[in-house]
Amino acid sequence: xxxxxxxxxxxxxxxxxxxxxxxxxxxxxxxxxxxxxxxxxxxxxxxxxxxxxxxxxxxxxxxxxxxxxxxxxxxxxxxxxxxxxxxxxxxxxxxxxxxxxxxxxxxxxxxxxxxxxxxxxxxxxxxxxxxxxxxxxxxxxxxxxxxxxxxxxxxxxxxxxxxxxxxxxxxxxxxxxxxxxxxxxxxxxxxxxxxxxxxxxxxxxxxxxxxxxxxxxxxxxxxxxxxxxxxxxxxxxxxxxxxxxxxxxxxxxxxxxxxxxxxxxxxxxxxxxxxxxxxxxxxxxxxxxxxxxxxxxxxxxxxxxxxxxxxxxxxxxxxxxxxxxxxxxxxxxxxxxxxxxxxxxxxxxxxxxxxxxxxxxxxxxxxxxxxxxxxxxxxxxxxxxxxxxxxxxxxxxx
Numbered sequence: 532x533x534x535x536x537x538x539x540x541x542x543x544x545x546x547x548x549x550x551x552x553x554x555x556x557x558x559x560x561x562x563x564x565x566x567x568x569x570x571x572x573x574x575x576x577x578x579x580x581x582x583x584x585x586x587x588x589x590x591x592x593x594x595x596x597x598x599x600x601x602x603x604x605x606x607x608x609x610x611x612x613x614x615x616x617x618x619x620x621x622x623x624x625x626x627x628x629x630x631x632x633x634x635x636x637x638x639x640x641x642x643x644x645x646x647x648x649x650x651x652x653x654x655x656x657x658x659x660x661x662x663x664x665x666x667x668x669x670x671x672x673x674x675x676x677x678x679x680x681x682x683x684x685x686x687x688x689x690x691x692x693x694x695x696x697x698x699x700x701x702x703x704x705x706x707x708x709x710x711x712x713x714x715x716x717x718x719x720x721x722x723x724x725x726x727x728x729x730x731x732x733x734x735x736x737x738x739x740x741x742x743x744x745x746x747x748x749x750x751x752x753x754x755x756x757x758x759x760x761x762x763x764x765x766x767x768x769x770x771x772x773x774x775x776x777x778x779x780x781x782x783x784x785x786x787x788x789x790x791x792x793x794x795x796x797x798x799x800x801x802x803x804x805x806x807x808x809x810x811x812x813x814x815x816x817x818x819x820x821x822x823x824x825x826x827x828x829x830x831x832x833x834x835x836x837x838x839x840x841x842x843x844x845x846x847x848x849x850x851x852x853x854x855x856x857x858x859x860x861x862x863x864x865x866x867x868x869x870x871x872x873x874x875x876x877x878x879x880x881x882x883x884x885x886x887x888x889x890x891x892x893x894x895x896x897x898x899x900x901x902x903x904x905x906x907x908x909x910x911x912x913x914x915x916x917x918x919x920x921x922x923x924x925x926x927x928x929x
Contacts, residue, residue, distance in 0.1 A: 698714075699752060762774070863882060
């Protein structure tokens with residue numbers, strides 16, 4: 532009689548095969564996790580030391596950020612709204628528009644309120660001046676922040692101090708470093724100019740700054756696009772505004788002329804729209820012209836890509852500026868930062884959507900919104916101001 536093998540002997544080979552099949556490569560795990568909502572990724576860090584090391588690694592942070600930038604998800608792209616003492620956010624691409632308060636960290640435990648000025652946003656990091664005396668780098672998505680050292684005390688020109696500041700915040704792809712530019716002004720021009728490196732946590736003087744220029748009086752911060760910072764400037768004795776740009780890799784200044792067909796009798800503003808530097812000019816409430824700076828392998832040039840018409844149908848049309856272009860092609864428009872705490876008929880500040888196909892506007896209704904003075908686009912990320920200083924070889928972005 533033939534003896535049957537025991538059950539343990541029969542299943543052992545099959546169990547080994549199943550275990551081999553069940554193993555998933557780390558690359559596949561990373562690819563799956565990078566597509567999850569950010570709140571789940573933060574929670575998974577607490578599962579084990581292995582998961583924490585994986586999800587805080589420079590490689591995973593880079594993959595996640597690149598996925599977010601390429602993603603069509605409505606939850607990863609937001610507007611940050613700043614008022615005197617509050618910060619709010621809203622998902623402008625979602626069907627239901629709701630504004631919610633951002634919980635700012637208690638950097639001064641004894642103080643109940645903070646005064647906010649946003650200096651810039653890059654790869655999920657917000658750079659702010661808090662209560663006119665502290666520079667903060669903060670990622671609200673993962674609730675991590677870092678106080679930045681000061682090159683010199685922050686002046687307050689609104690309270691009789693002759694000094695004021697203009698900033699610029701951006702990312703240097705060549706060295707994987709976030710940098711902050713600071714210009715200290717006095718009445719008759721620039722006094723000092725500095726550059727801060729997050730990776731080294733140090734400031735240094737900028738060499739070769741063209742001291743004969745003036746920034747626009749209301750300009751708080753520059754516009755960052757693809758490794759370069761841009762500011763509106765005026766040369767003494769000239770009427771036409773120009774553009775100053777600073778390359779974060781070479782750390783050199785250059786002058787950039789506006790488009791040839793720009794109206795020389797009106798000022799313009801700079802914004803990052805669709806990944807390009809955009810120049811926006813409101814022609815006294817009649818229309819808004821928009822150009823973008825395009826580049827090929829040899830040169831850069833301005834191209835006019837849109838004119839927003841029929842502004843007269845809106846209240847106070849001379850103060851309207853575009854913020855961004857939605858996925859459906861509509862342009863999100865609001866009132867400029869010069870109109871602080873703007874209210875029409877006792878109502879809160881508002882947004883408009885412009886449809887370039889029909890040249891018509893419609894009100895963007897937002898629940899829970901408060902009065903605000905600044906509105907900037909923001910992309911969620913896992914980038915940490917603390918982790919970057921401890922890591923080598925991290926590359927975020929392209």
